Amino acid sequence: MQRNKNIEYDEDELYSDGEEEYGEEGGYSQEDKDNFATLTPVVRAELDEAGVPVTTQQIEEALWHYYWDVGKSVAYLKNSRTPREGQKEAKKEEKPKSKFDQAAEKAVGTRCPTVTAADWFKDTPWTNVPSDILGQLVPVTPEPPRIKLLGGSSKLAKLAEERRKKAAAAAQPAQAPTTDSTHSLDRLTKPKDVKENVAPAPKTEPKKYAIRRKRSPTPPPKEPTPPPEEPKEQLPSLRSSPSAFGRTLSSSSAQANGTRQMALHDLLGSGYTSNPFDGPSPDDTVMRAQDRKKTKAQQASNGLAKKTEALKIDATPAAPSQPKVRSKGLDVPSLWNEEKSKRKASAAFVVIGHVDHGKSTLMGRLLLDTGAVSQRDIDKYKKQATELGKASFALAWVMDTGAEERERGVTVDIAQHYFSTERVDFTILDAPGHRDFVPNMIGGASMADLAVLVVDANQLESGMKGQTREHILLAHAVGLRKLVVAVNKLDSTTPAWSKDVFQSVSAEVLKLLAQTGFKEDNVAVVPCSGLSGENVAKQPGGNSAASWVSKEHPTLLQQLEKFAPHSTSIDVVKKPLRLQVADVFRGGITNPLSIAGRITAGHVQIGDSVTVQPSGETATIKGVEVGGDGKDWTIADDIPTLHLVDIEAQHLRSGDVVCSSQKPIKVVKSVTAKVQALDSLLPQRVDIHVGRLHVPGGISHLVATEDAKGETLKKKPRIVKAGQKAVIRLALDDGVPLEDGDRVVLRADGSTIAAGRVEAISM
Structure with a gap:
């Protein structure tokens, strides 16, 4: 098996294509020579002006290495030819010589030359020594020092020597003892003053000195005396004395070891009852002691609270609690039935369609033309939008009030606004067109009576592939049956206000609506332009390109008034209250918690107690607003704002249902x-x-x-x-x-x- 990897190279990989350019004489291509011819005079002119002498070869090398950068080449040549500041060799000032230097110089001058010992004694005359026996001095190389243990005769060396001696002695065979261990020849070597068979003189013992006692170590520093412990609070013992039954079980027999034991009760004369179960049990005693302890602690805390209250001289008095809201007990269905003929019709419509088809701008134009928004506000919005580079979004900002919506130019949540005409009170619900916010569109459509589908006349195909088709399906799914199609942006068609474009768009949309389930009588198509304002609330002029519109189609506002009237049944008003919360917010300083939503059934008035599901919390209606005006009551099909008390905000969220406390929803x-x-x-x-x-x-x-x-x-x-x-x-x-x-x-x-x-x- 082959373990090495075979790597084959193509000839094209071994040589790069760029090497052929430098095969000419001098190593430069024709393009490089052209660059040299162009840039070399420029560099030379700058160097001559600076007074720096250089050769043509040096200039070419600099241009080559700096990739034809004239500035860097000139700087390099100037720096290489001109000595830098601060680096010129400065002559060092001669310092006067010290006495030590002078003495050293003299010693150097008088020092003997270095010679060998043989040369030194070569010419020395030897007195009275024959010349034939004179020898010749030969220098000898000194013997290198022997390697010894560190420290010479250190303890380690001595220990090693003793070990060697013991090992040698153990290796020799044991010899028989002799009367005279001294050899005959060795006797001659003894000194004369040493006599045989004479006891040796006792050796002088070394002088003994008194042993110095070791000094006791310095006692450690004394630690600081800890502060005395504070006396602990003596808590009452919760352990009760044993009952008569317990003492009977734990006591020993009266006769032990043949003697009678005398108990404490025999001395004190306090015996226990004959029935051991007459007294309280230990559990009862402990529980009573705990109850007494809790009672004392509560009394102490109450007394401390009273003392603290008395010490607060400058404390502000507590705010008085709000009086409980009482209901007036109005017969709302009867009042509504009496005022039904006098009240103006009301309707809520949701604006749907694909993103960027002009829904918010169209509604901003409708509010401006009906007087719900002043021109001053529009001018302010236009100035702010122009600063962000979005001048055409000024009308859309009437509905898109959020910072994120204005920055992105996309409606995110349901925008709610009111306006009135002579015949109808309208509530606008501007739904988002982006596919990411379809749940919000569903919520807005479920609160409306009819829908306004906005279609861009120039981008119908993108809308059909996008959210236009889905919004139509969702509008029909939540129960909307009346729909107004606003064909928008006809002023930007080619040509402007093209009737053919309008008819083709209308036919395509009507076909889709019929397939979805909308009836022809409940659908109307209106041509308009939200940016310029033609046929929104006012008909276009007779001399404009949109003159044909006023002859064949009503304005958007007129069509909304035609579809607006709807009847609310008295049976629906008498049903238990059902209101789905669309938004939870703070209504103001006097109304810290408010909700908004559409009442699907029933009625409500100030002072009513309601239940919020699924939390099951109850609340009281403090105030009612419909269309921005305060009311005493409201009924089904209205979109009111209810101000609540006696409930916390965490128990309310979008999608909850506020219902009657007598008949809550399951x-x-x-x-x-x-x-x-x-x-x-x-x-x-x-x-x-x-x-x-x-x-x-x-x-x-x-x-x-x-x-x-x-x-x-x-x-x-x-x-x-x-x-x-x-x-x-x-x-x-x-x-x-x-x-x-x-x-x-x-x-x-x-x-x-x-x-x-x-x-x-x-x-």
Whole structure:
């Protein structure tokens, strides 16, 4: 097996294409020579002006290395030819020589030359020494020092020597003892003064000195004496004395070791009762002691609080509690029935359509032309928008009041505004057109009576592929049946106000509306221009290019007034209160907590006690506003602002239902719904939308499919195809307030897959 990797190179890889350029004489290509011919005189002129002499070769080398940069080449040549400041060799001042230097110089002059010993004694005459026996001095190389242990005769050396001696002695065989261990020859070497068979003189012992005692170590510094401990508070003992029954069980026998034991009660004369269960149990005693302790602590805290209150001389008095709001007990259905003929008609419409089709600008123009917004405000918005480079967004800023919306130029949440005509009071609900904010569009459409679909005459195709088609489906799904199509931006068509463009756009949109389920009598198409204002609230002039519009079509405002009237049944007004919260906010200093939403059933007045589901908290109605005006009561189909008290803000959120405390709405986690499938349905996870309420859940069962008449086609289908009607069961992750008749929209993966109504609920 081959372990080395074979790497083969092509000839094209070994040599780069750029090397052929430098194969000419001198190593420069023709392009380089042209650059030299052009730039060399420029560099030389600057160097001559600076007085720096250089050669042509040096200039070319500098230009070559600095990639034809004249400035860098000139700077390099100047620096290389001109000595830098501060680096010139300065002559050092001669310092006077010190006496030590002078003495050293003298010593150097008188020092003997270095010679060998043989040369030194070469010419020395030897007195009285024959010349034949004179020797010759030869220098000898000194012997290198022997390697010894550090420290010479150190303790380590001695220890090593003793170990060697012991090892040698152990290796020699033991010899028999002799009377005279001294050899005969060795006797001759003894000194004469040493006599045999004479006891040796005792050795003189070394002088003994008194042993110095070691000094005791310095005692450690004394640690600072700790401060005396504060006396601990003596807490009352919670342990009770044992009961008579316990003493009976724990006492020993009266006779032990043949002697009678005498107990304490025999001495004191306090015996226990004959029945051991007459006294209280230990648990009762402990509980009573704890109760007494709690009572004393509470009394002490109350006394301390009173003393603290007395010490607060400069303290401001506590704000008086707000008086409880009382209901006037009005008969709202009867009052509404009496004033019905005198009241002006009211309607709320939602503005839908694809993003950037001019919805907010069109509504800003409508508010300006109807007098709901002054020209001064528009001029202020225009100035602010111009500073951001968005001068055409001035009218849109009437509806888009948020900083994020104005910066991005996209509506994010539902914008609400009011305006009135001689016949109708209108509420505008401007819905976002971006696909990321479809849930907000669903919430706005669920609060409206009719819809205004804004279509850009120049970008119909992008709208059909975008949110125009989905918004039409959602408007029909939440129950809207009347729709006004505003064909916008006709002033920018080619040619301006082209009638053919308007007719082609109208035909395409009407076809889609008919397929969705809108009836022809409930749909109207109006040509207009929100930016210039033609045919919005005023008809265009007779001499303009839009003169044909006034002859064939009403204005947008006139069409809204035509579709606006709707009747509210007295039966709906008498039902229990149902209001879905669309927004929670602070109404002002006097109204710290306010909510807004549409009343779907019932009525409410100041002082009523209401329940908020699913939290179950109760609140009191402090104030009611409808269209910005204060009212004593409000009824179904209104979009009021309710000011609440006796409830915290954390118990309120968008999608909650404010209902009657006598008949609150139920909180459920499973419902059965009849839906129209817009896409294939399976038991799957979905997002369930009920107005402003968005909750995750899933399709748990496919119950059955139905035909157009409501008859069952197939029970327990495995799949529901797009376009079919089906009965399904929904399982919700959290409990939500729902009841029969509520409209639901099902979405999955960012698209709408089904819409319908709740048929039944289960707890």
